[in-house]
Amino acid sequence: MMILWIVLGAAVLAVLMFIGIFNSLVALRNQTQNAWSQIDVQLKRRYDLIPNLLEAVKGYMGHERATLENVTRARSQAMSAQSVGEKSRAEGALTDSVNKFFLVVENYPELKANQNFMALQEELRSTENKIAFARQSYNDQILFYNNKLQMFPSNVVAGCFQFKQGEYFQMDDAAHRAAPQVKF
Amino acid sequence: MMWELIQANQRKSVLLLVLLGLVLAGLGCVIGLAWLGPEGAVYGLGAAALIWVVLTSLGFLAGDQILLSSSAAEEVSKELYPQLFNVVEEMKIASNLAHMPRVYVMDDPGMNAFATGIKPERCAVAVTAGLVSRLNRDELQGVIAHEMSHITNRDVYYMTLAGIVLGSIRLLSHVFLRGMWFGGGSRRRYRTAGRAGVGGQAQVVILAAALVFAILGPILAQIFYFSLSRKREYLADACAVRLTRYPEGLASALEKISQDGSFSSVLNPITSPMYIFEPRAASSLTHTHPPILDRIRILRAIAQGAGFASYQKAYASFYRGRDSSLLPPSAFSQKAEVPLRAPSPASEEPRGRKAQARDLMDVMRSINDFAFLVCACGMKIKIPPRFNHSTITCPKCSRVLDVPLTQLAAAAAILAGRGVSAGKKAPSGARGDEAPQIHRRRGTGWESFACRCGQTLTLSPAFIAPQMICRRCGRLVRIESYVAA
Known part of the structure; x- marks a missing residue:
């Protein structure tokens, strides 16, 4: 009789633990999805900001056509990208072209003194930062979530309900990280 | 990972609260015994509990509002402070906080900032106007990240609770000591007369114990409180580095704050753990914040990586063994090191009024035959015309430099x-x-x-x-x- 009670108690405990782990996994998965949607929000915001900014600078830097067109092209490519890999590559390129654009702006002091432009620039710069931070936070979440999926005992629960490993969001910036090659 | 840090933090905080609660309960008991005799312990305990309940409910209902309005902080909109707002939003995203904190600006020329909010859903960040106007974007980001870490680490919550218990202890011991001063003597005589011999002596002993406890209690509680809040500052610094990936931002912000002469007037000892920097505190035991220069040095010692491991390394190398375990080992369970980022391009310093004034003074000096000697550390040493020693010690790096007296004299003559x-x-x-x-x-x-x-x-x-x-x-x-x- 005693043994029966012990077994029953252990079974109840196991079920409770199972439920607890399952719930925490769901919560984690939702958090990663939330973090992902944060990235999405900021990427959209960037798409909206870029045309405004280009419109504001057109009068000042008409002969920097190449730089402006570069940004426009990168933006439309990023917007039309489909797969995750393609998307992250295109977003990386867009970030790159925006940074180049800001470098060119340095040569236009009267533009830098324009209130409207300054407000837009602050917005775009902040949006770039927000994208980076959202990505950072998303990757942190994914790391934690993936760890949970692999570690005992949560991996048992995850196996039963087929939780999938999350995918890291990596901007394809290997090209920028490589040291510049010097040719003689 | 953040969660483990928060959990470790919570355990320590609960321990602190229990300790403080014991001090409060003990104080209540002893005072009850001293005033009302053997049956008074319960009443004393009840009175202590009553004070605590009242103060706690006050703190929960209106704590942040009291703090914000007592420091003359006003909520601002994005139109007024776009950059500040953006930086707060960036840090909100980075720390994965569910709600955007409200942003307050205090009308104060000094440089300080604090976070408040018992719950993360109702949190707020307040900065002084002086801070916003004098920090560049990266520095502001560092400060906001530090404050945001106080929110996500639940420091605000626990330090508010602990502050309330500390306040109750102070209040209780204050009331008791006042009571002793004015009415204690007659009461004791009455009690002693009412009982005979041994009972009276025991009463005297209890009274003495109560006196000692009432004096030492608040000091003890304060030490508990402050020791924990100091470690939290380092922890919040570490989290800020991890959030921003840029230790130099916070370091140079702290440097600017420490060099700032105009101290904020809005500080009181209970709320000081919530601020980024605490200017007035006399002894090192009652500092709620570690010395600001130590914090800067640790931040600057971070060689590579923005993870907790690299902050811990810098911290340990600074404290060399004594008390060098800042973070729980579980914080390092992450895989690769987190890379640092470059400064944001907008952060080039516009030359401030101070630098302009310095340039002007240099022009005046060169008219008056001063000579300039540039040391290897970058310090520009001004040599007056009557100077006639052949060497000079650099005031910044204390290198000994040769003074080219002859050239100086000749150059001055030609000029x-x-x-x-x-x-x-x-x-x-x-x-x-x-x-x-x-x-x-x-x-x-x-x-x-x-x-x-x-x-x-x-x-x-x-x-x-x-x-x-x-x-x-x-x-x-x-x-x-x-x-x-």
Whole structure:
């Protein structure tokens, strides 16, 4: 009789633990999805900001056509990208072209003194930062979530309900990280 | 990972709260015993609990509002402070906070910031106007990240709770000591008369114990409180580095804050753990914040990586063994090191009024025959015209530098278009009546000759001035340049 009670108690405990782990996994998965949607929000915001900014600078830097067109092209490519890999590559390129654009702006002091432009620039710069931070936070979440999926005992629960490993969001910036090659 | 840090933090905080609660309960008991006799312990405990409940509910209902309004903070919108707002939003995203904190600006020329909010859903960040106007974007980001870490680590919550218990302890001991001062004597006489012998003596002992406890209790509680809040500052710094990936931002913000002369007037000891920086505190035991220079040094010592591991490394190398476990080991369970980022391009410092004033002073000095010597550490040393020592110690890095006295004198003479009187430069060797010694150079390379006093003087190939001063006697020697035959 005693043994029966012990077994029953252990079974109840196991079920409770199972439920607890399952719930925490769901919560984690939702958090990663939330973090992902944060990235999405900021990427959209960037798409909206870029045309405004280009419109504001057109009068000042008409002969920097190449730089402006570069940004426009990168933006439309990023917007039309489909797969995750393609998307992250295109977003990386867009970030790159925006940074180049800001470098060119340095040569236009009267533009830098324009209130409207300054407000837009602050917005775009902040949006770039927000994208980076959202990505950072998303990757942190994914790391934690993936760890949970692999570690005992949560991996048992995850196996039963087929939780999938999350995918890291990596901007394809290997090209920028490589040291510049010097040719003689 | 953040969660483990928060959990470790929570355990420590609960321990702190229990300790503080014990002190409060003990104080209540002892005071009850002392005033009302053996049956009074319960009443004392009840009174302590009542004070605590009232203060806690006050803190929960209106704590943040009281803090914000007592520091004259006003909520601002994005239109007024776009950059501040953006930076707060960036840090909100980075720390994965569910709600955007409200942003307050205090109308104060000093530089400080604090976070408040018992619940993360109702949190707020407040900064002084001086801070917003004087920090650049990266520095502001560092400060906001630090405050945001206080929110996500639940520091605000626990330190508010602990602060309330601390306040209750203070209040209780204050009431008791006041009561002793005014009415204690007569009460004791009455009690002693009411009982005989042993009971009366026990009462005296209890009274003495209560006195000691009432005096020591608040001090003890304060030490518990402060020791924990200091470690939290380091922890919040570590989290800020991890959030921003840029330790230099926070470091240079702290540096600016520490050099700032105008201290905020909005600080009181209970709320000070919530601020980024606490300017007035006398002894190191009652500091709620670690010394700001230590914090800067640790942040600057982070060589690579923005993860907790690299902060811990910098922290441990700074404290060398003693008390060097800042973070629980579980915080390092992450895989690769987190890379640092470069400063944001907008952060180039506009030259401030201070630097402009310094430039102006330099112009004035050069008119007044000051010479400038640039040390290897970057310090520009100003040498007054009457300076006559051959070496000078750099005030910044304490290197010993040679002073090119002769060149200085000659250069000054040329600048001013007048002869240098030897007496002015070197009062010890003035010989105004003597005809000046003239040395005609024999070539364009190194050469040396003897002064009238016997000192050997050396000319370098680069020497172009028309005169020089003897190092030993201060005589002026005219140098005629070499003319090829």
